[in-house]
Amino acid sequence: MTSLSERTVYTGKLSLCLHVKLCVVDLCAIDQPLCQDENSLLSFEAICSIHKLMDDDADGTVDTTETDEFLREDLKYHDPKDKHRSFHRADLHISVADMWNAWKSSEVYNWTVQQVEDWLLVSVELPQYSEAFRKQKLDGRALPRLAVKNTTLTVLVLKILDRSHSQKLQLKALDIILFGPPPDHQNWWKDLVLALSVLMALTGCWFAFVQTRKSRDDLSRLMKDLEGLQRAEQSLLDLQDKLQRAQEEQRCVQVEKVKVEEELRNEISSAKQEAQRLRELREGTENERSRQKYAEEELEQVRMALKKAERELESRAHWAPPEALQKWLQLTHEIEVQYYNIKKQSAERQLLQAREGGEDNNNNTHSH
Template identity: 40%
Template structure:
């Protein structure tokens, strides 16, 4: 049971000016209590929508939604996984309630803050969370409040197309899934958006840092490559110079060796010839002396 808060929902219907404050002050003193069962009679369309949602999630039609069925619904119908699915499963089962009946689902929706959203809250949700601002005028004109969310969440419902006049199938599906998320698990758009913004900011910072490190590393590698190329060119130049010197030394050594051989050969020949001439002169002298002796003896 909750205090009557429905008058806040009709805040935009009350008289403007000083009468609004007076009316709200009067309402705040009312001590009328309305139960979830009473609300079934006041909002039969909303209760019927909750019943249909429960029927869609209750695969075995046992009258209760267990954790396996809720997990399967999150995975298959809402395409959620990981941390998002775990958080919504805890919110749906209130961390400890293993079986959810139609009345449990209705009482949870009846007591939720989202059901008490005003038309302004709905327009804000439509524009900033659903991202379909083109239908804001429809919501304002028809004074759509939080009670309509359960009707929007029902699959194959004619409420979106017939009552709200939304014909685009993609827009209807998007609006239905967003409304379904709010009805079953509560609104977490602000926290989720903040978390996503923080995660995106961190991701951008990490990406920029990685790019800077890669750029620095690339510049450093390019510089090192240029230095290595210069050293390699220098080594090749030194190798070429060394080979030229080596060839010159080899040529000089070969020439020197040939000249030395020729010099030694010429010197040896000259020595032999000189000795031969001396020997011939000696022989001639000896022969001449012997002849003189013979003549002398004959005389």
């Protein structure tokens, strides 16, 4: 046995099928590929019902006057100019075929089930029926069936028991079929997610740009620091080289200083020895001079005695020198010879000393 609701649904489907059969010929004449599609037939029947609702004089076309009255009286638009222009465009008389082709070329015709659910949530503002829409898989092609009075679909299938909700859904469906999707048909949270995504992307790009520039600046500073370190290292190596050369020069100077000090000590020692030798020579010369002086004095005495004797001898022409005088003459001769030898030895000694002094001076000059 079947329940009352099931029999009611079955009856509604039967009546709907009778209407579909009446429209099948018209749809096949207009759109041959879709005339065998049951959903397309149902949507075409809804389009026919909407066209009939707008065609007050039943002449088969909807003119601008009829559209204006429909917008003001049925859809309650107080300023329908934009809607009027969007519906008619350049065609002043809209037939069923024109309405059907306009509907097929609409963006809403190709909506998915999710897009229809988003439209129900945002534009219609009836989110409580989202589950029923999703369960029946209502996509964009099924929306004309919501734009007409279809109690079977709205009440029995979708479980929309509130009459105000049904009327609101029907008006929103009429608006979207005749005039296209609303400007804000997209879900607000999707826009928010998109905006946040764009903002995050821009933030990421900016962060990447800042990091790249910072990395470039850090790399530039690092390269400059490395160059500075290289220059400092080179300067340190140069200083080390200069220090090493200075140390080497200092060692050379010290060695030279030792040599010079040694030479000075040797020269001082030589000078001391020479001074000692000269002192001795001077002392010897002084002794020699003293002896020579004594000899000269003695010789002078002898000469004076000799002259005295010569004077006596001249006074005595034929006088023979006495024996004592002969002794003095002999002694005078010996003293003269001795004095001559002393002077000769002194002269030779002085000549030898002068020669040795000249040789020493030449040696000192060559050594310096």
